Amino acid sequence: MKPQRTGRGRAARDVLVVLFDEVQSLDVTGPVEVFTGATHAAGTPGYRVRTASLDGTLVRTSSGLTLVPDGALADGPAPHTLLVPGGHGTRSSDPRLTDAVRDIAPRAQRLVSVCTGALLLAEAGLLDGRRATTHWMFCEKLARDHPEVRVDADRIYVRDGHVATSAGVTAGIDLALALVEEDLGRDIALTVARHLVVFLRRPGNQAQFSAQLAAQTAQRAPLREVQQWITEHPASDLSVEALAERARLSPRHFARAFHAETGTTPGRYVERVRLEHARRLLEDTADGVEEVSRCCGYGTPEAMRRAFVKHLGTGPSEYRRRFRTTR
Missing domain, CATH: 1.10.10.60 (Homeodomain-like)
Known part of the structure; x- marks a missing residue:
């Protein structure tokens, strides 16, 4: 599939959001709202968001909501951004899910995790030798289970090359806004932040909690x-x-x-x-x-x-x- 072009001749960025049972719904919807909002604000297809589960079947979130994926992880084009949300499902994930993420990752230009999605990336070996963060309650677990990962527990998000990891829930929105600013400019990111009534001012080095x-x-x-x-x-x-x-x-x-x-x-x-x-x-x-x-x-x-x-x-x-x- 050829990448869709924006009105300015730039290719739309495909964002693939991984879904699984016991996913944290806000880890999914927060970044999705940011990326789709940025596309509307830009007036061009800046992002094309797709959600996918292992077999393309419905998933039940940790809060009991049911999400309908667009398809299966194995289908569709290689994404520009692969986004792995967090939730209870990352702590006892299906080995097939880990394998699927590991298989897709080399074809993505950018890897992103929200909250405990970092645990899934680490399990797939995608954070080896990199700086990363996750929800403060699981930073110790990430460091203990994956000593090859350099865990930065006091950041709301961490960028290390093409890999970006964030802390819990709202930090995923902060990271998504930072990516939008990088991709489409500060004005678009600010428009989205205003629409969502959040601040476009939290840098990644801000502490996770007050x-x-x-x-x-x-x-x-x-x-x-x-x-x-x-x-x-x-x-x-x-x-x-x-x-x-x-x-x-x-x-x-x-x-x-x-x-x-x-x-x-x-x-x-x-x-x-x-x-x-x-x-x-x-x-x-x-x-x-x-x-x-x-x-x-x-x-x-x-x-x-x-x-x-x-x-x-x-x-x-x-x-x-x-x-x-x-x-």
């Missing part, structure tokens, strides 16, 4: 209120003594209770919230480093620089520069 998601939510109302206070007032006095007073507990009792219910110490939680807030200001504003450090409770630019180097391996100014070059 301080609030990384820590557990406290069960007791006073401790939950303190967590919220920390998030909303990073520049305030967030010492254990000040936070304990807000929770109406002694400092020792507060520190023990906070750790027991959130899984982290008050100091580490404050540190992560301040770092996260500083990163957002550096990404979204033109405020200087000194002003950002003051707004985030660091006190001095040097204190903020030490925090950035400790957790991110780079200073605030360099972090801002890298962020803007990856947008």
